Amino acid sequence: MKCTKPMTTLLCAAQFCLAAMASAAPLSITLPPETAVFKPNALPGYPLAQQKCSTCHSADYINFQPPGMSLAQWTGEASKMQHVYGAPISDQDVNIIGAYLAVTYGSAHASDADVQAASTSATPVAKSDTMALLQSNSCLSCHAIDHKVVGPAYHDVAAKYANDPQALAKVSSSIQQGGTGKWGDVPMPPFTQLSPDDLKTLATFVLHQ
Numbered sequence: 001m002k003c004t005k006p007m008t009t010l011l012c013a014a015q016f017c018l019a020a021m022a023s024a025a026p027l028s029i030t031l032p033p034e035t036a037v038f039k040p041n042a043l044p045g046y047p048l049a050q051q052k053c054s055t056c057h058s059a060d061y062i063n064f065q066p067p068g069m070s071l072a073q074w075t076g077e078a079s080k081m082q083h084v085y086g087a088p089i090s091d092q093d094v095n096i097i098g099a100y101l102a103v104t105y106g107s108a109h110a111s112d113a114d115v116q117a118a119s120t121s122a123t124p125v126a127k128s129d130t131m132a133l134l135q136s137n138s139c140l141s142c143h144a145i146d147h148k149v150v151g152p153a154y155h156d157v158a159a160k161y162a163n164d165p166q167a168l169a170k171v172s173s174s175i176q177q178g179g180t181g182k183w184g185d186v187p188m189p190p191f192t193q194l195s196p197d198d199l200k201t202l203a204t205f206v207l208h209q
């Protein structure tokens with residue numbers, strides 16, 4: 001199926017028109033099948049892209065990009081989703097998804113050293129669990145990584161405990177019990193419903209900032 005420019009709005013599904021306009025509007029586009037999905041491969045970014053890149057728009061947006069984009073360009077694309085459009089993905093997700101996209105849709109190869117580094121730099125599942133925990137418990141409405149909000153910057157908490165061998169236990173307990181007086185007069189609410197594993201995940205994350 002084909003649609004030419006002036007007829008676009010009348011003939012195309014709205015989603016495809018937006019996609020066409022977003023990607024530098026070619027004069028004539030051939031619509032992909034409506035079931036467009038991410039092309040499978042063995043890279044860890046594949047399941048991550050399926051999970052994180054289909055919430056706002058379909059995989060068609062990927063297909064509309066020019067062929068031959070590099071690792072840096074695809075990673076930039078994922079990073080733009082994160083920073084400009086607020087996609088809920090971590091920096092690590094950006095790298096892992098960028099590597100998958102660059103190999104699958106661009107000029108990179110799965111054997112490239114930088115692709116392998118980006119894909120294996122991390123345990124994406126653990127990281128996204130952390131983001132899910134931070135989000136579902138509203139931690140980020142009071143904390144940011146690098147500046148004070150209501151509570152201290154996670155970066156400052158990590159610095160405070162940098163030389164403390166008990167850091168993990170103390171910070172886990174601070175998160176569980178909340179409290180006041182360590183950073184100022186504003187209290188942090190307790191999070192007694194979190195499991196020991198979740199507390200450990202959150203404390204580990206904070207201490208690595």
Ligand code: HEC
Nearest residue numbers: 018019022052053055056061062077078081085086087097
């Ligand atoms: C929070 C919503 C959201 C998520 C999640 C999201 N995007 Fe997007 N994306 C957008 C918006 C908004 C546009 C601009 C679309 C438009 O103008 O119609 C866009 C456009 C694009 C485009 C077209 C080129 C461009 O730069 O505008 C590509 C490619 C793309 N997204 C890739 C991705 C990838 C890869 C992911 C997963 C890492 C992703 N998107 C996740 C919102 C999102």
Ligand code: HEC
Nearest residue numbers: 137139142150151174179180181182183184186187188202
């Ligand atoms: C309503 C706002 C609020 C929310 C929500 C919140 N915090 Fe806090 N947090 C604070 C404040 C305020 C402090 C400083 C408390 C003090 O001075 O003792 C703090 C302190 C901390 C500290 C430092 C503890 C220490 O021992 O120095 C950590 C770590 C922390 N928060 C993590 C978290 C995590 C993880 C979550 C989500 C599960 C969370 N916070 C949710 C407000 C909040």
